[in-house]
Amino acid sequence: MSSIKDVAAAAGVSVATVSRVLNDHPSVSADARSRVLAAVEALGYRPNAVARSLRTDQTRTLGLVISDVLNPYFTLLARSVEEEARALGYSVIIGNADERPELQDHHVRTLLDRRIDGLLVSPTCGGSPLMLDAAKAGTPMVFVDRWIAGVDVPVVRADGRAAVHALVAHLHALGHRRLAIIAGPAATTTGSERVEAFREALGEYGLPLPDAYIGQGDFQADSGRRATERFLDLAEPPEVVFAADNLMALGALDAVRDRGLRVPDDIALAAFDDIPWFVHTDPPVTAIAQPTRELGRAAVRALVDRIEGRPPESVTLPARLVVRRSCGEPASAQAPAAQPSPMQRSMP
Amino acid sequence: MSSIKDVAAAAGVSVATVSRVLNDHPSVSADARSRVLAAVEALGYRPNAVARSLRTDQTRTLGLVISDVLNPYFTLLARSVEEEARALGYSVIIGNADERPELQDHHVRTLLDRRIDGLLVSPTCGGSPLMLDAAKAGTPMVFVDRWIAGVDVPVVRADGRAAVHALVAHLHALGHRRLAIIAGPAATTTGSERVEAFREALGEYGLPLPDAYIGQGDFQADSGRRATERFLDLAEPPEVVFAADNLMALGALDAVRDRGLRVPDDIALAAFDDIPWFVHTDPPVTAIAQPTRELGRAAVRALVDRIEGRPPESVTLPARLVVRRSCGEPASAQAPAAQPSPMQRSMP
DNA sequence: CTGAAAGCGCTTACAG
DNA sequence: CTGAAAGCGCTTACAG
Numbered sequence: 001m002s003s004i005k006d007v008a009a010a011a012g013v014s015v016a017t018v019s020r021v022l023n024d025h026p027s028v029s030a031d032a033r034s035r036v037l038a039a040v041e042a043l044g045y046r047p048n049a050v051a052r053s054l055r056t057d058q059t060r061t062l063g064l065v066i067s068d069v070l071n072p073y074f075t076l077l078a079r080s081v082e083e084e085a086r087a088l089g090y091s092v093i094i095g096n097a098d099e100r101p102e103l104q105d106h107h108v109r110t111l112l113d114r115r116i117d118g119l120l121v122s123p124t125c126g127g128s129p130l131m132l133d134a135a136k137a138g139t140p141m142v143f144v145d146r147w148i149a150g151v152d153v154p155v156v157r158a159d160g161r162a163a164v165h166a167l168v169a170h171l172h173a174l175g176h177r178r179l180a181i182i183a184g185p186a187a188t189t190t191g192s193e194r195v196e197a198f199r200e201a202l203g204e205y206g207l208p209l210p211d212a213y214i215g216q217g218d219f220q221a222d223s224g225r226r227a228t229e230r231f232l233d234l235a236e237p238p239e240v241v242f243a244a245d246n247l248m249a250l251g252a253l254d255a256v257r258d259r260g261l262r263v264p265d266d267i268a269l270a271a272f273d274d275i276p277w278f279v280h281t282d283p284p285v286t287a288i289a290q291p292t293r294e295l296g297r298a299a300v301r302a303l304v305d306r307i308e309g310r311p312p313e314s315v316t317l318p319a320r321l322v323v324r325r326s327c328g329e330p331a332s333a334q335a336p337a338a339q340p341s342p343m344q345r346s347m348p
Numbered sequence: 349m350s351s352i353k354d355v356a357a358a359a360g361v362s363v364a365t366v367s368r369v370l371n372d373h374p375s376v377s378a379d380a381r382s383r384v385l386a387a388v389e390a391l392g393y394r395p396n397a398v399a400r401s402l403r404t405d406q407t408r409t410l411g412l413v414i415s416d417v418l419n420p421y422f423t424l425l426a427r428s429v430e431e432e433a434r435a436l437g438y439s440v441i442i443g444n445a446d447e448r449p450e451l452q453d454h455h456v457r458t459l460l461d462r463r464i465d466g467l468l469v470s471p472t473c474g475g476s477p478l479m480l481d482a483a484k485a486g487t488p489m490v491f492v493d494r495w496i497a498g499v500d501v502p503v504v505r506a507d508g509r510a511a512v513h514a515l516v517a518h519l520h521a522l523g524h525r526r527l528a529i530i531a532g533p534a535a536t537t538t539g540s541e542r543v544e545a546f547r548e549a550l551g552e553y554g555l556p557l558p559d560a561y562i563g564q565g566d567f568q569a570d571s572g573r574r575a576t577e578r579f580l581d582l583a584e585p586p587e588v589v590f591a592a593d594n595l596m597a598l599g600a601l602d603a604v605r606d607r608g609l610r611v612p613d614d615i616a617l618a619a620f621d622d623i624p625w626f627v628h629t630d631p632p633v634t635a636i637a638q639p640t641r642e643l644g645r646a647a648v649r650a651l652v653d654r655i656e657g658r659p660p661e662s663v664t665l666p667a668r669l670v671v672r673r674s675c676g677e678p679a680s681a682q683a684p685a686a687q688p689s690p691m692q693r694s695m696p
Numbered sequence: 697c698t699g700a701a702a703g704c705g706c707t708t709a710c711a712g
Numbered sequence: 713c714t715g716a717a718a719g720c721g722c723t724t725a726c727a728g
Contacts, residue, residue: 001485003705014715019707027713044481049461050407051705053398054720069427072420079417082444091458093441096430110439113397133392137349221624253628276569280601282630351721362699367723375697399721402704 002043010039022047053115062092062303063111064120065104067146067188067219069096071247072275073292074122077144080296081120088304090117099185099218101125108134118303122146126187140306144299146189154306154314156299157189158290160272161197166321167270167288168201171240174328176268180213180238182227182248191219194244194272213238217248224251232259232267239268240327246273249285268327272319284324291317350391358387370395401463410440410651411459412468413452415494415536415567417444419595420623421640422470425492428644429468436652438465447533447566449473456482466651470494474535488654492647494537502654502662504647505537506638508620509545514669515618515636516549519588522676524616528561528586530575530596539567542592542620561586565596572599580607580615587616588675594621597633616675620667632672639665 004022008015013032020028021036028036039045053059062085066074078094085092093116095107104124108131111119118140121131127148135141135153147155171179181198184191199209212234215227224243228251231237243249249271256263263269263283271278274289298315306312352370356363361380368376369384376384387393401407410433414422426442433440441464443455452472456479459467466488469479475496483489483501495503519527529546532539547557560582563575572591576599579585591597597619604611611617611631619626622637646663654660 005705015706016708016715016717017713020714023707025708029713032713046457046461048402048463048705050398050401050463051720052707054396054402054704054722055706055708057720059398069423070420072418075417075423079444086454091441091462093439096427106434109394113394114439115396115398250624250628257628276598277625277629280598280605280629281625282628282632284630353721363722364699364701364724365697368698371723373724377697380697396721399704400723402706402720403722403724405704 001048002045003048004045006043007036007039007045010043011035057115058117059115060090061114061116062090062118062120062300063095063107063114063116064092065095065097065107065111066122067097067099067124068247069094069098071219071245071273072277073246073273073290074145076292077122077296080293081144081300084297084300085304088300090300090304092120097124099124099220101128104128105130112139118142118307120144120299120303123148124188125185127151140303142299142303142306142312144295149189154302154312156295156302156315157317158295158319159316160194160288160290160319161200163288163319163321164194164197165201165204167242167286168198168205168207170286170321170323171268171270171327172205172207174268176239176327177207178213178236178238179207179209179240179242180215180231181209182215182217182224182241182243182252184217184219184244184248186216188219190272191244198242215241217244217251219245219247221247221251221254224248225255226251228252228255229259232256232261237267241267241269243269243271246271246275246278246287249287253281253285263326264328270327274322278324281326283326285326286324287322288319289322290319349396350393351396352393354391355384355387355393358391359383405463406465407463408438409462409464410438410466410468410648411443411455411462411464412440413443413445413455413459414470415445415447415472416595417442417446419567419593419621420625421594421621421638422493424640425470425644428641429492429648432645432648433652436648438648438652440468445472447472447568449476452476453478460487466490466655468492468647468651471496472536473533475499488651490647490651490654490660492643497537502650502660504643504650504663505665506643506667507664508542508636508638508667509548511636511667511669512542512545513549513552515590515634516546516553516555518634518669518671519616519618519675520553520555522616524587524675525555526561526584526586527555527557527588527590528563528579529557530563530565530572530589530591530600532565532567532592532596534564536567538620539592546590563589565592565599567593567595569595569599569602572596573603574599576600576603577607580604580609585615589615589617591617591619594619594623594626594635597635601629601633611674612676618675622670626672629674631674633674634672635670636667637670638667 004015004018008018021033082092097104105128122145141153143155183195202209217223271287274287278285302312352363352366356366369381430440445452453476470493489501491503531543534540550557565571619635622635626633650660
């Protein structure tokens with residue numbers, strides 16, 4: 001692989017001049033420029049980003065540590081992060097924590113060792129010392145989706161409170177009174193916030209949220225299945241299960257199906273996070289949709305602002321309820337239409 | 349951020365000794381070693397991977413360029429690649445080509461500039477000059493899933509031929525005679541191979557594959573929807589649509605649903621690539637499952653073999669048919685059971 | 697076992 | 713406008 005020296009030799013100039021041409025430095029003669037460009041072309045020269053990074057102390061790379069790539073919500077988030085980063089001239093390296101704190105730390109460490117310019121994290125747990133130290137040490141950092149309290153790091157996330165209230169209103173209107181939730185890990189903000197929003201909304205309707213109706217999940221499908229089985233084993237099972245993410249909803253569907261029961265006839269189901277597949281499940285799943293692409297974009301912009309010396313801004317975007325058929329038909333549309341209408345209602 | 353010099357100063361040794369300790373070089377006195385280790389600890393020193401890479405000419409990083417991250421098949425592939433790479437001491441940088449050749453080239457170029465040790469590619473198109481040049485120039489490379497003919501690069505992929513034959517046998521047994529396929533881009537191997545395998549299998553049953561029954565898709569959902577609409581507009585629409593990947597099957601489901609039609613009553617559906625969601629769609633979708641994790645693992649092993657000077661091996665693994673309800677009930681199980689049995693049959 | 701020194705491929709004041 | 717030279721943070725023969 002040819003280096004800048006080879007180009008300089010071929011063009012009959014110094015490496016400094018080659019470097020200037022490559023970096024669009026203004027003070028290069030037209031003649032020198034064209035000779036360098038010709039040499040670059042002839043040799044198929046490509047600058048060594050490693051050497052450039054060592055010298056300039058910037059990698060033009062962002063690290064993104066997400067909780068679980070197999071979760072379509074995070075996949076979409078990752079994609080939107082990459083798109084926006086590319087638009088701003090950055091690459092992104094993704095680390096998949098798989099909801100495991102030690103794997104999260106592994107990726108944070110590796111990314112730091114590679115001297116990424118900034119870090120986007122959706123923290124799996126309360127707060128690893130490694131991440132906190134990095135933040136304190138001045139590594140540009142932004143939290144997406146989930147965050148850690150008490151750390152001076154901008155947060156880009158969706159606020160699901162209003163949508164959870166809309167969901168509970170919807171469920172209440174359908175006559176449901178025994179509502180259960182499959183929560184995420186209490187150590188994550190999204191794990192605890194969604195339960196709190198749910199409890200608060202239930203309170204407005206005078207409905208309780210007994211401990212037996214709070215399933216402890218870990219945001220992965222299996223835990224949704226187990227929590228649902230436990231609900232179904234109760235002397236008085238809930239009428240509705242609200243899964244705090246889409247994968248646990250998938251597990252819940254599995255559990256219901258394995259018992260030979262039907263959604264929504266035997267038990268209703270709703271999920272946090274909307275994904276394309278929810279339109280095609282049996283039945284289509286009522287879900288709370290996050291503005292995922294916007295979150296990714298905003299997170300990158302905040303991080304790049306921070307990296308490039310502009311004040312970064314925290315951003316909170318609203319989620320919205322998408323009603324489908326998994327919680328039952330509204331009274332007005334009792335008889336299922338022969339032609340399934342797209343019956344999809346959105347509320348802010 | 350402290351450097352090796354700071355550690356050397358703090359430990360009272362030269363940077364060479366620090367480097368030796370860090371790299372587990374045997375010839376270091378126990379005393380020097382412990383002083384260095386103490387200094388490393390005290391300073392919170394972490395080696396700069398950029399500098400190390402420049403010096404050693406290896407990044408211990410693999411590049412993975414996949415066609416579409418949002419496709420669950422590729423997401424799972426990417427995850428398995430990362431896992432195996434991590435186990436072997438490598439990191440991976442993922443580039444999402446989004447089925448766009450120019451984006452694919454962008455990522456290949458960026459990855460090459462970063463001097464990744466090797467490249468794993470699932471080529472979006474016939475063969476970009478950039479990629480071919482890189483292969484010729486000796487960049488360690490392995491193709492996964494899709495490949496390019498006439499290039500001396502190992503290929504790790506699944507052979508779906510037997511499973512496609514099993515699918516056609518299944519469809520024929522259910523009484524279907526008019527079978528259509530939504531193909532992927534002809535420029536990709538998986539795009540053309542799946543059509544060929546399908547045509548060949550149909551031939552064994554004396555069934556034709558008229559041009560009108562070959563929809564041209566691009567492996568993304570929208571194209572599956574459009575192709576299906578065209579099928580449904582035919583004077584004699586097919587009885588079965590076989591989508592050559594899971595996203596186009598999703599689009600097909602959309603199209604059928606939008607017309608107020610039902611799967612499998614009005615039209616049957618099968619897909620290449622099995623994904624967890626197919627169990628929960630309405631109805632569950634009959635699909636051809638690839639050994640995705642094994643493919644990822646094998647691809648990484650082949651690439652690392654190549655990088656580390658061992659002869660890499662091409663690997664072909666069999667796909668298998670997973671029968672669900674989207675093509676109709678077998679005659680023996682005419683009456684749908686009240687309790688939906690997991691009726692899931694596997695054939696090699 | 698240890699250190700001084702060269703060198704990986706760049707960029708960038710500095711001097712001309 | 714141009715080039716010689718220093719230096720980014722490491723690793724590794726080489727000499728002792």
